[in-house]
Amino acid sequence: MVLAFIAGFIIMSIELLGGRILAPYFGSSIYVWGSVITVFMLSLSVGYLTGGKLSLHNPNLVTYGTFFGGAAVLLIPLILWANPIMETLFLQIEDPRYGSLVVSMILFFIPTAILGMIAPYSVRLLVQSTHSSGHVAGKLYFISTLGSALGTLATSFYLVLWFEVNQILITMFITLVAAGCAAILTGK
Amino acid sequence: MVSDLFAQNGVRYIHQERSLYRNIVVTEDSNRRCMRFTITSRIGQNQSCRFLKNAQELVFPYAKMTLSSLLVQDNPERILIVGLGGGTLPDTYSSLFPEAEIIISEIDEAVFRVARDYFGFRETAKIKVDIGDARVYIKRAGLRGEKFDLVILDAFNGEYIPEHLMTAEFLEEVKMLLPDDGMVIANTFSTSRLNAAESNTYQSVFGEFFNIRMSGTGNRVIVASMQPLPDRNTLDERAPEFKRKLTPFGMDVTRFPQYMSRDVNWDTSQRILTDQYSPANLINN
Numbered sequence: 001m002v003l004a005f006i007a008g009f010i011i012m013s014i015e016l017l018g019g020r021i022l023a024p025y026f027g028s029s030i031y032v033w034g035s036v037i038t039v040f041m042l043s044l045s046v047g048y049l050t051g052g053k054l055s056l057h058n059p060n061l062v063t064y065g066t067f068f069g070g071a072a073v074l075l076i077p078l079i080l081w082a083n084p085i086m087e088t089l090f091l092q093i094e095d096p097r098y099g100s101l102v103v104s105m106i107l108f109f110i111p112t113a114i115l116g117m118i119a120p121y122s123v124r125l126l127v128q129s130t131h132s133s134g135h136v137a138g139k140l141y142f143i144s145t146l147g148s149a150l151g152t153l154a155t156s157f158y159l160v161l162w163f164e165v166n167q168i169l170i171t172m173f174i175t176l177v178a179a180g181c182a183a184i185l186t187g188k
Numbered sequence: 189m190v191s192d193l194f195a196q197n198g199v200r201y202i203h204q205e206r207s208l209y210r211n212i213v214v215t216e217d218s219n220r221r222c223m224r225f226t227i228t229s230r231i232g233q234n235q236s237c238r239f240l241k242n243a244q245e246l247v248f249p250y251a252k253m254t255l256s257s258l259l260v261q262d263n264p265e266r267i268l269i270v271g272l273g274g275g276t277l278p279d280t281y282s283s284l285f286p287e288a289e290i291i292i293s294e295i296d297e298a299v300f301r302v303a304r305d306y307f308g309f310r311e312t313a314k315i316k317v318d319i320g321d322a323r324v325y326i327k328r329a330g331l332r333g334e335k336f337d338l339v340i341l342d343a344f345n346g347e348y349i350p351e352h353l354m355t356a357e358f359l360e361e362v363k364m365l366l367p368d369d370g371m372v373i374a375n376t377f378s379t380s381r382l383n384a385a386e387s388n389t390y391q392s393v394f395g396e397f398f399n400i401r402m403s404g405t406g407n408r409v410i411v412a413s414m415q416p417l418p419d420r421n422t423l424d425e426r427a428p429e430f431k432r433k434l435t436p437f438g439m440d441v442t443r444f445p446q447y448m449s450r451d452v453n454w455d456t457s458q459r460i461l462t463d464q465y466s467p468a469n470l471i472n473n
Contacts, residue, residue, distance in 0.1 A: 023352035024463040027321020029295060030208050091331070096324050164464035 001126075001143050003068070003179050007118040008147025010071075010172050013155040014078075015040045017165055018108055021078075025086040026100040035097070039104035040112055047116020054117065055124035061187025064125060067117050068180030072173045074111040079169045082107060119144055203306060207298030210346045214306045216240070220247060223274045223302060225346035235344065236274030238307055244283070245438035250375050250407035251276055253400040254340065255434060256444035257411045259426045260398065260418060261371040264288055264338035268329075268365065270322040270353070271343035272299050275309030280437060282315055290315045291336075293322040295343075323352050323361075330364040339365060341374040349376060351466040354386060358463075359393040363414075371413045378408035382468055384458035386410075391452075392460050398448045411448070420445055 018036040019028065026032050054063065077085070086103050093099035122140050127133045159168050202221065203214040213224045222237040237247040246252050254277065265288055269277055272294035282290060294300055297319050303309035311317055318325055322343060329336075339362050343353050352358060362372055372394070376386055378401050387410075390397055394412035401408045418426070423445035434441045459465065 020351075020466075024323060024355070024357060025327070027295070027324045028350060028352060029321050090327065096321070160465075161467040164462075166464055 001122075001140070003064075003183060004118060004122045004140055004144040005147035006175060006179050007068075007115050008144035009151035009154075010147075010176065011040070011044070011112060011115050012148040012151035013159070013168070013172065014075075014108065014112065016152060016155045017160075017168060018104065020160070021082055021107070021165060022086070022100055022103060025090045026096045026103070029096070031097040032100045035100040035104045036108070038101070039108050043109045043112035044116040047113040047118075048120055050113065051117030052120040052124075055121045059121065059124045061125070061183045064118070064121055065180040065183030065185075065187060067114055067121065068176045068183060071111050071114040072176035072180065074114060075169060075173050075176070078107050078111065079166055079173065203302065205298055205302070207296050209296050209298075212296075212298055212302050214302060221306065223299075223307065225344070236276055236303075236307065238274060238276070242438075243308065244280075244436055246276065246280065248276075248407070249402050249405040250409055251280065252437070252439040253402065253407070253409040253444070253447070254342075254373050254375065255280065255437065255439065256400065256441055256448065257371065257373050257398075257409075258284075258430055258434075259423045259441065259445065259448075260411055260413055261338070261369060261415070262430075264336075264371075266336045267291070267338045267340070268293065268326075268336040269340045269342060270326075271341070272303055272309070272317060273342065273344075274307040275303040277340060277342060278315055279309065282312075284433065286314070288314065292317045293325045294319060295321050323358060326358070326361050326365065330361050334365060335367045335370070336365045337367060337370055339370070339372045341372065348380070348382075348468055351461075351468040352463065354382075354389065354468055355461045355463050355466050356389050356392055359390065363393060366414050369413075369415055371411065374410040374412075375407055376410065377406055379406045382461075383408075384454040384456070385461050387452075387454045388456060388458050389460040396450055398450060399453075400444075400447050401449065402447050417450060420448075423448060 015036060018040070019033055022032050022036065085106055089099055089103050093102060119140065123133075123137045126136045126140065155168070199215050199217045201213070202216050205212050210225045213226060215222050215224065220237045220239050222234040224234050239245050239247060246255070264281070264285060267281055267288055267290045269290065269292045272278070272292050278290050278292055281288060292315070294317055300317050300319060341353065341362070343349055366372065374390070377383070387399070390410055390412060396417055397410050397412035398417060399408060399410060427442040427445060430441045461468065
C-alpha cells in the first residue's frame with residue numbers, strides 16, 4: 001500500500017515538473033501543457049495494460065520491486081540528458097507543438113509507463129478472493145490517488161520553492177530504488 | 189470585480205474576452221482607455237492605458253522610465269519587444285525612430301487583436317508581431333545569429349512575469365542577441381519579494397545595471413548595457429538634447445537621471461533564478 005502511495009506521488013510530481021522542464025525550450029504555451037498531459041495519460045494507460053498482463057504470470061514481490069527499480073533507472077536520462085535531448089529536438093523540429101510532444105514522449109513515456117504498471121500489479125498482489133477484489137482495488141486506488149494528490153500539492157506548493165528540479169528528480173530516484181529494494185527483500 | 193468599477197468613477201466596460209491564457213478586459217473612463225488581465229478573482233492591474241485626448245502621451249511611469257534609457261543608448265535600428273499589451277511601447281518607439289525595425293513577441297493572439305481593435309495598434313512594414321512564446325523566439329533568433337540593438341522585456345501573465353523569462357539562462361540567450369552596443373530593458377516590480385533574486389540574476393549575466401525607480405509607481409525598470417554604464421554627469425549632459433524629442437510623450441527627461449541608480453541596495457545573498465530553480469510565483473505569494 002505504501003509503495004502504491006509512493007508511485008502515485010511520484011507520477012504526479014514528475015508530470016508537474018514536466019512543464020517546467022520543457023518551458024525553457026518550448027515555452028509555456030497551452031500546447032506544451034497539452035503535450036505533457038497527453039503523454040502522461042498515454043503512458044499510464046500503456047502501463048496499466050502491461051502491469052495487468054504481467055500479473056498473470058507468477059505475481060510476486062520481487063518482480064514488483066523491479067518495477068520501482070526500472071522506473072528509477074529510466075529517470076536517469078531525464079536527470080542527466082534532458083537538456084541535450086531537448087536542444088537536439090528543438091533544432092530538428094520547428095513547430096513547438098510537435099517538438100514538445102516528441103520531447104515529452106522521449107523523456108517521460110517509459111518511466112511513467114513503468115510506474116503505471118504498479119497499480120494493477122498491486123491489486124493482484126493484494127487480492128485474496130474474488131469477493132473482496134473490488135474492495136481491495138478501491139482501497140488501492142484510494143491510496144495511490146491520494147499519493148497523486150499530495151504529490152501534486154507538495155511539488156507545486158513547496159518542492160519547487162525549496163529545491164532545484166534535478167534535486168527533486170534525484171530524490172525521487174533514490175526513493176524508487178529504496179522502495180524497490182524493500183519490495184525485493186520482503187519478497188525473498 | 190469589474191462591476192465594482194462600474195459603480196465607481198464612471199468607468200465604462202468596453203470589451204471583455206477570454207483568451208487561451210487569461211481574461212482580457214478593456215475599460216474606459218472620461219480620461220483614458222485601459223486594458224487589463226485578470227486570471228484570479230482579485231482586481232487585476234491595468235496593463236496598458238491610453239489617454240483619450242492625447243494618444244501619444246504616456247500614461248504609465250514605467251513607460252517613461254523605459255524611454256529614459258535613450259540617455260544610455262540612442263538610435264536603436266532593430267528593436268525586440270517582449271509583450272505587446274496595448275502597443276504603447278512599439279508605437280512610441282516607432283514615432284521616435286520611424287526607420288527602426290520593431291518585432292514584438294506576444295504569446296497571446298487575443299492580446300494582439302484587442303490592441304488592434306481597441307488601441308489602434310497596427311502592424312506595418314516596420315512593425316511586426318510574432319505570436320508565440322518569447323523564449324522560443326529568442327532562442328531561435330539567437331541560433332539564426334540575429335541581433336537587436338534594443339530588447340525590451342515587458343511580459344506579464346496577469347500574475348507576474350512568466351518564470352522561464354526570468355532565469356539566468358534566458359538572460360544569456362537575450363544577451364546573445366545584443367551587439368556590442370546593445371541594451372536590454374526589463375520592466376519588473378520594485379515591491380515584489382523576488383526583487384533581490386531578480387536583481388542578482390540580472391547582475392550575474394550583465395554585471396552592473398541601472399535600477400530605475402520612482403515614487404508613485406510599484407514598477408522598477410532595469411537597464412543593462414553591453415557597454416559600461418554612463419555616469420550621472422554624462423546622463424545629465426545628454427538629457428537636454430532629448431528633452432524636446434520626448435516632451436510630446438508627457439515626460440521631462442532631464443528629471444530622470446536622478447532616478448537611474450547603480451546602487452546595489454538589495455540582498456545579494458538571494459539565490460539567482462535559473463531554469464532549474466525559478467519559483468517566482470511562490471516567492472511572490
